[in-house]
Amino acid sequence: MNDHPVLARIRLNPHHRDVHRDLRDPMQMHRTVMRMAPDNLGDAPRHQVGLLYRLEETDTSSTLLVQGTHLDPALLPPNYGHADVKSLAPMFSALSKGIAVRYRIVLNPAKRERLGLDQKDKRGKIIPLSGADADQWWLRRAADAGLHLHVLTPTSLAPARPRNQQTPAMRHSLLRYDGTATVTDPEALTQAVLNGIGRGKPYGAGLLSLAPATAA
Incomplete structure (x- = not known):
């Protein structure tokens, strides 16, 4: 796994049921975002991977920015969104x-x-x-x-x-x-x-x- 922080930019699928749920409830959004982190991280998993996120919305789209280490967008629900990941090292x-x-x-x-x-x-x-x-x-x-x-x-x-x-x-x-x-x-x-x-x-x-x- 990569110890360096990365930023995942996820263009959310507007037709996905889980996306609709998460946009209505920030606690559900937090749970979904944490799925990108590995299991068995102890009592403070968000802190362990330095996970931070921000939702950016326009009239036509919603994009989720997620920052941290050990993040795997493939662990999100199927078809949740399209993810681009880049290293923050530069x-x-x-x-x-x-x-x-x-x-x-x-x-x-x-x-x-x-x-x-x-x-x-x-x-x-x-x-x-x-x-x-x-x-x-x-x-x-x-x-x-x-x-x-x-x-x-x-x-x-x-x-x-x-x-x-x-x-x-x-x-x-x-x-x-x-x-x-x-x-x-x-x-x-x-x-x-x-x-x-x-x-x-x-x-x-x-x-x-x-x-x-x-x-x-």
């Missing part, structure tokens, strides 16, 4: 301080509620962020990840709401950010790409995509 080799890049990421910006001193033994609720608060959250996380952002264009996405009867109140707000940036720390950026950024990774958040920025 991209990591090209990262250097000062280069300009384009980026795309879906995020679940959130903070933990602060509680009073009388509740110091309890943990506050996770509060989703929006608007300028979400933008500032992404600016800070990007800086920590070795990116100096020049442009950040947010797009609100439908929230991920698992259809599990045991989690009726769970709802994960999702924002997609597109823009341009300068690489400030290639090593930190490599780790951010490999590990993902923020919460909500089982719901399609955290996968950072990079490409060379073209001159205007």
